[in-house]
Amino acid sequence: MVRLPLTPAEIERGRRMGAALRRARGDRPLLETALAAGVSPETLRKIESGRVATPAFTTVAAVADVVGLSLDELWSAVRHPVQASLVS
Numbered sequence: 242m243v244r245l246p247l248t249p250a251e252i253e254r255g256r257r258m259g260a261a262l263r264r265a266r267g268d269r270p271l272l273e274t275a276l277a278a279g280v281s282p283e284t285l286r287k288i289e290s291g292r293v294a295t296p297a298f299t300t301v302a303a304v305a306d307v308v309g310l311s312l313d314e315l316w317s318a319v320r321h322p323v324q325a326s327l328v329s
Contacts, residue, residue: 255294261318
């Protein structure tokens with residue numbers, strides 16, 4: 242199966258998702274958060290920086306759970322960029 246290149250909108254959504262997860266993490270160390278979520282620190286770093294625009298659902302759900310962000314809140318931040326700054 243050949244994967245189509247991501248659209249600019251998909252890339253931007255990935256950036257917003259990463260930024261929302263990063264804000265929700267706050268002062269908690271990246272390493273601690275990644276280990277608690279069961280992902281590698283490098284994976285979390287890439288998600289937070291927007292370099293992985295479409296991470297696996299289970300990865301996103303695990304990180305969101307660890308940082309105390311509901312999937313509804315995360316989707317709202319991703320879907321509505323103006324509200325993204327409201328997620329803390």
